[in-house]
Amino acid sequence: MEKKIGEVLLNVDHISLAFGGVKALTDICFSIREKEVFAIIGPNGAGKTSMLNVINGFYHPQEGEITYKGVHRKQMKSHDAAVQGIARTFQNVALFKGMSTLDNIMTGRIIHMKRNLFWQACYLGPARKEEMQNREYVEDIIDFLEIQAIRRTPVGRLPYGLQKRVELGRALAMEPDLLLLDEPMAGMNIEEKQDMCRFVLDVNDQYGTTIALIEHDMGVVMDISDKVVVLDYGKKLAEGTPDEIRGNQTVIDAYLGVTSANK
Amino acid sequence: MFYREAGQFKTTYIRDQELFPVKQDRWGIFVIIGFSFIIVPLIANDYWLQAILIPFLIYSLSALGLNLLTGYAGQLSLGTGGFMAVGAYACYKLVTIFPETNVIILILISGFFSAGIGIIFGIPSLRIKGFYLAVATLAAQFFFEWLFGRVKWFYNYNDSGAIEVPVRNFFDIAVTGPTATTQARYMVVLCIVTFLALVAVNIVRGKIGRAWMAIRDMDIAAELIGIRPLNTKLIAFAVSSYYTGVAGALFVFTYLGSAEIEVFDINMSFEILFMVIIGGLGSISGAFLGAAFIVLIPILITNLPRILGIPINAATVEHFNFMILGALIVLFLIFEPHGLAKIWSIVREKLRAWPFPY
Amino acid sequence: MEILTTIFIQPFFDMAGDPILFLQVIWEGFVTGILYSLIAFGFVLIFKASGVFNFAQGIMVVFAALTLVGLHENGIPAYIALPITILVMYVLAFSVERLVLRPLVNQPDIILFMATIGLTFFLIGFGEFIFGGEPKIMITEELLLPYDSITFFDDMLILQEIDIAASIIAALALIFLALFLGKTKIGVALRAVADDHQAALSVGISLNTIWVVVWFISGIIALITGIMWGAKSDVSFALSIIAFKALPVLILGGFTSVRGAIVGGLIIGIGEKIGEFYWGDLVGGSIEGWLAYMIALVFLFFRPQGLFGEKIIERV
Numbered sequence: 001m002e003k004k005i006g007e008v009l010l011n012v013d014h015i016s017l018a019f020g021g022v023k024a025l026t027d028i029c030f031s032i033r034e035k036e037v038f039a040i041i042g043p044n045g046a047g048k049t050s051m052l053n054v055i056n057g058f059y060h061p062q063e064g065e066i067t068y069k070g071v072h073r074k075q076m077k078s079h080d081a082a083v084q085g086i087a088r089t090f091q092n093v094a095l096f097k098g099m100s101t102l103d104n105i106m107t108g109r110i111i112h113m114k115r116n117l118f119w120q121a122c123y124l125g126p127a128r129k130e131e132m133q134n135r136e137y138v139e140d141i142i143d144f145l146e147i148q149a150i151r152r153t154p155v156g157r158l159p160y161g162l163q164k165r166v167e168l169g170r171a172l173a174m175e176p177d178l179l180l181l182d183e184p185m186a187g188m189n190i191e192e193k194q195d196m197c198r199f200v201l202d203v204n205d206q207y208g209t210t211i212a213l214i215e216h217d218m219g220v221v222m223d224i225s226d227k228v229v230v231l232d233y234g235k236k237l238a239e240g241t242p243d244e245i246r247g248n249q250t251v252i253d254a255y256l257g258v259t260s261a262n263k
Numbered sequence: 264m265f266y267r268e269a270g271q272f273k274t275t276y277i278r279d280q281e282l283f284p285v286k287q288d289r290w291g292i293f294v295i296i297g298f299s300f301i302i303v304p305l306i307a308n309d310y311w312l313q314a315i316l317i318p319f320l321i322y323s324l325s326a327l328g329l330n331l332l333t334g335y336a337g338q339l340s341l342g343t344g345g346f347m348a349v350g351a352y353a354c355y356k357l358v359t360i361f362p363e364t365n366v367i368i369l370i371l372i373s374g375f376f377s378a379g380i381g382i383i384f385g386i387p388s389l390r391i392k393g394f395y396l397a398v399a400t401l402a403a404q405f406f407f408e409w410l411f412g413r414v415k416w417f418y419n420y421n422d423s424g425a426i427e428v429p430v431r432n433f434f435d436i437a438v439t440g441p442t443a444t445t446q447a448r449y450m451v452v453l454c455i456v457t458f459l460a461l462v463a464v465n466i467v468r469g470k471i472g473r474a475w476m477a478i479r480d481m482d483i484a485a486e487l488i489g490i491r492p493l494n495t496k497l498i499a500f501a502v503s504s505y506y507t508g509v510a511g512a513l514f515v516f517t518y519l520g521s522a523e524i525e526v527f528d529i530n531m532s533f534e535i536l537f538m539v540i541i542g543g544l545g546s547i548s549g550a551f552l553g554a555a556f557i558v559l560i561p562i563l564i565t566n567l568p569r570i571l572g573i574p575i576n577a578a579t580v581e582h583f584n585f586m587i588l589g590a591l592i593v594l595f596l597i598f599e600p601h602g603l604a605k606i607w608s609i610v611r612e613k614l615r616a617w618p619f620p621y
Numbered sequence: 622m623e624i625l626t627t628i629f630i631q632p633f634f635d636m637a638g639d640p641i642l643f644l645q646v647i648w649e650g651f652v653t654g655i656l657y658s659l660i661a662f663g664f665v666l667i668f669k670a671s672g673v674f675n676f677a678q679g680i681m682v683v684f685a686a687l688t689l690v691g692l693h694e695n696g697i698p699a700y701i702a703l704p705i706t707i708l709v710m711y712v713l714a715f716s717v718e719r720l721v722l723r724p725l726v727n728q729p730d731i732i733l734f735m736a737t738i739g740l741t742f743f744l745i746g747f748g749e750f751i752f753g754g755e756p757k758i759m760i761t762e763e764l765l766l767p768y769d770s771i772t773f774f775d776d777m778l779i780l781q782e783i784d785i786a787a788s789i790i791a792a793l794a795l796i797f798l799a800l801f802l803g804k805t806k807i808g809v810a811l812r813a814v815a816d817d818h819q820a821a822l823s824v825g826i827s828l829n830t831i832w833v834v835v836w837f838i839s840g841i842i843a844l845i846t847g848i849m850w851g852a853k854s855d856v857s858f859a860l861s862i863i864a865f866k867a868l869p870v871l872i873l874g875g876f877t878s879v880r881g882a883i884v885g886g887l888i889i890g891i892g893e894k895i896g897e898f899y900w901g902d903l904v905g906g907s908i909e910g911w912l913a914y915m916i917a918l919v920f921l922f923f924r925p926q927g928l929f930g931e932k933i934i935e936r937v
Contacts, residue, residue, distance in 0.1 A: 057487075078486050079489055081487070082488055088487055090484065094481050095484075096476060096477050096485075098479065099477075103473055106470075107473050107477050107490070110490055117471065117498060117502075120469045123468070127469055131469060136276065
């Protein structure tokens with residue numbers, strides 16, 4: 001069944017980012033459409049994570065424009081990004097190690113929780129009601145990700161694969177329109193990867209969330225993405241469908257290698 | 264066998280997120296509260312109230328404040344003494360300017376002055392983190408030590424430089440000043456501390472507590488989730504300073520009776536910090552456990568040799584106090600950084616399995 | 622208008638009006654500043670070698686001074702007491718590193734900092750237990766340090782010879798150490814260890830040798846500082862408040878920079894004296910207690926890494 005890909009959700013226009021003398025990104029342009037699964041691939045150090053950081057508002061580019069939901073900006077502010085529906089997972093799991101799974105995912109709901117200090121101090125009344133509503137939403141996510149058993153476990157004690165799942169849960173709790181995933185399958189075995197793929201595709205399918213993901217596993221990328229952009233040394237090498245990229249000679253030379261291209 | 268949760272099912276999220284989901288815990292807390300409010304004032308003698316229970320409660324309140332800031336929100340503060348001083352002197356000025364107003368209300372209001380100062384000294388926390396922030400709080404500490412010692416308006420220009428607490432009543436019972444009984448003062452402190460502790464517990468289990476812990480654990484990720492770091496940190500400073508301010512006011516008004524600024528020096532800041540560390544960073548009960556520990560140690564050191572028949576002079580007691588305290592801090596940080604609260608929860612885990620070993 | 626003049630104009634007139642007095646104030650500030658730099662250097666050394674801000678450094682200074690005086694009181698001549706004290710400080714630094722710093726090696730910074738505060742408390746109690754709490758007098762004569770004063774300008778400008786000696790010794794020590802860290806093989810190895818322990822190990826640097834050097838140097842620094850400070854005021858545990866003076870210096874100069882310690886120390890030392898002398902009375906006097914911290918606070922806003930420190934770039 002063909003899914004309907006929508007209008008342009010995020011447009012990245014001639015973005016350049018440098019740290020002192022190091023050019024992380026040079027003149028990058030691409031667009032991501034609604035409901036797309038968009039992959040960013042390339043060798044290590046190509047600037048993929050930096051690109052996500054720019055979209056997130058963590059890094060501010062020296063040049064270029066970002067257009068999100070129709071609004072042009074010279075740079076994203078991280079709070080704006082979060083409230084406007086951009087959520088993220090990280091290359092090295094960035095969970096809050098002092099809290100449990102449930103609490104970590106609940107932090108994703110904070111942008112939707114409005115009751116101020118006074119009501120929080122009383123707890124009984126509006127604050128508790130809001131807390132329970134959000135708890136229900138989070139429990140749905142916990143069911144979806146099949147992590148009920150580790151609800152109360154401090155995340156520091158969880159194995160790596162489960163931590164990545166909890167991190168996905170936290171991002172989902174924000175109810176994002178655009179989900180940025182930084183190597184969500186890194187360090188996982190085949191079963192864990194299949195589970196993660198299933199979750200990502202379900203999210204895209206059921207909630208209509210647009211996905212941008214950085215991934216090194218070419219099998220996964222070619223399987224689930226609608227569009228792929230290839231970065232190398234901060235520059236864009238190519239952009240196109242998985243088939244187009246697979247056959248692109250520059251990409252094969254720089255990154256894929258001949259065997260990957262023939263898969 | 265008695266500490267079993269089996270059979271205690273939670274069928275709603277409200278029940279699951281209660282303060283004391285385990286029935287035995289709930290009974291325990293009711294017993295403690297009943298004991299403190301009803302039995303203690305009837306049977307405790309003046310020494311126990313004046314030298315142990317009242318300071319224990321006040322220190323717990325201050326440690327609670329610091330724990331919210333340092334344990335939950337991860338902002339190290341070495342200025343606790345200074346913030347307590349703000350509360351104490353604000354209360355003193357309020358009491359002199361408004362002699363007719365109920366003193367308990369004034370004590371609760373003086374906390375807001377401390378909160379305001381806390382916010383001011385918390386503003387740097389947007390740009391400076393961790394250890395450097397601690398230095399900013401030291402600036403507050405030294406500044407207020409100087410301010411309340413030098414600017415005579417704060418101690419009403421009296422010659423000794425000290426502030427004396429006047430007699431004030433609460434429904435015809437003297438609660439502050441020389442004529443107030445220890446029982447009256449104890450009840451005032453107990454009520455205020457219990458109330459504020461309950462408020463703290465409520466704040467900590469909701470979204471503000473989670474935002475604090477997120478900032479503490481990984482502030483960059485917290486910001487990318489949509490938490491506003493400056494707001495969150497300033498709320499932490501404000502609430503924490505409110506608590507330490509009220510504690511400072513209580514310290515002078517219901518415990519010491521009169522004070523000079525020296526009581527709120529850097530040693531006080533360190534003492535409260537030690538209570539938080541030993542009790543357990545990031546734990547409400549830890550504040551109480553830590554305070555109890557540090558209030559009791561000097562008493563133990565003074566009395567134990569006497570009980571064992573070993574002669575010991577006052578100076579040596581002081582030295583051993585420092586040594587034991589310092590050594591305990593280091594040991595706790597090495598072996599159990601989550602403090603007594605963690606040790607207590609391990610004991611409870613063992614109790615759950617008792618009489619089996621695991 | 623009146624107030625503005627008193628704050629912004631009058632003090633400068635005072636300075637210009639009596640330039641010799643101004644020089645005297647600057648000199649006092651300079652001397653204090655050099656000693657601050659020396660203390661700050663002790664902290665920088667440990668911070669560079671271990672990444673820890675060792676709050677207990679202040680108390681080590683006191684310990685060194687007390688040990689020296691204590692040995693002398695028991696009849697040991699100065700030239701023997703000195704090396705013994707250095708040995709004692711070496712053992713002390715070694716124990717601190719083994720017992721306190723090493724077990725906490727992976728903990729976040731503030732945990733380590735709090736541990737060193739605990740350590741300071743322990744050492745204060747321990748020191749007072751061994752040496753007693755009364756202040757003692759530094760054995761300046763026996764150490765061949767001068768105690769007269771030199772005067773200039775018809776007795777208007779008085780320089781204590783001990784101050785001159787202290788400044789020269791401190792300056793020499795700092796220059797020597799800066800060169801040592803910058804130019805010698807061991808100095809470079811030390812900086813490598815400070816950057817990354819594992820990487821240093823993997824290129825064959827012996828951590829133990831480095832640590833021995835660090836403890837040795839920090840012991841000597843503590844001793845020199847203790848002697849100089851003790852010569853200016855009595856030797857007692859009130860001196861451990863010194864650690865609190867080092868912090869603003871380190872913030873100004875950066876925690877990892879020797880140059881920063883020198884420059885920061887001088888700025889704070891001179892700034893404090895000038896501030897106290899010409900502006901202090903306006904607000905009630907005795908502002909030295911917090912002026913340094915306020916200066917440091919302002920600095921933190923605009924340049925959190927200090928004048929010479931390294932800028933930190935955060936990565937996600």
